[in-house]
Amino acid sequence: MTHHNDPLAHAQHTAHEWLKVVAERLGTEDRNYTYRVLRAWLHLVRDRLTVDSAVHLAAQLPEFLRGVYFEGWVPSKVPIRYDTTGFTTLFAYEGGISPADVPATASAISAGLSALFSPGQLDHVFAQMPSGLRGELASETPTPAAAPRASAEHRRLNAMEDRVQALTDAVSALAHGLEELPTEEPPRSRAAKAAQEAHRILMVAGTAKR
Incomplete structure (x- = not known):
């Protein structure tokens, strides 16, 4: 070829x-x-x-x-x-x-x-x-003179960013599961799956934080 x-x-x-x-x-x-x-x-x-x-x-x-x-x-x-x-x-x-x-x-x-x-x-x-x-x-x-403080501050900010984002993702997953969608899947089943996904997101965030 x-x-x-x-x-x-x-x-x-x-x-x-x-x-x-x-x-x-x-x-x-x-x-x-x-x-x-x-x-x-x-x-x-x-x-x-x-x-x-x-x-x-x-x-x-x-x-x-x-x-x-x-x-x-x-x-x-x-x-x-x-x-x-x-x-x-x-x-x-x-x-x-x-x-x-x-x-x-x-x-x-x-x-x-x-x-x-x-x-x-x-x-x-x-x-x-x-x-x-x-x-x-x-x-x-970071600038060398500011490195110790910046490092600690960045860690705190990163942790806060991750927690806020995890909460946002969890709420989004729940909201998606509660939407009225044209599907054959029972609403309770969708809601249960959404709750499981939200729990998984928060668990992953908690593991990363530790």
Whole structure:
């Protein structure tokens, strides 16, 4: 089969071009390593977003990477509210790298993707995350003199953001379950499922907080 007749050739070429850009930012020629850490980045950022935001980000990915992005995605369980420590641990495990290498690796991938996505796309995505996690993804660092106070204050603000967002998501899940929808599912069954989902959201938030 020639390149001209291959219906997937263009999609493959585009995916390889994206990998090349990310590899250059990572300072490596190892495409297997690049793919592995890019996949970790895509999955962890995806799972920290709401369904609508995750889908919006996916629309900007090339076809093959969009498939990687959605691999294993469970919309009913997002957003997963892991903090910076949780992100680092999960990234190191999925990417097969040392936790100490996660900040530099994640920020390099972010820089590469920022040049490929439409302008401001990643800024919009990162704005939905706690400041500590934004720093992990985009190499944000506080002024050295203010670092101790900023760190403690950011932790408190992040915890508050997560609790407020968890409450918002839980109320939204309950409201959706109580809506009068044209479905064959009994209203009591929908309400029970909504209550279970709200409980799950609050439980995840409580686990992350500890």
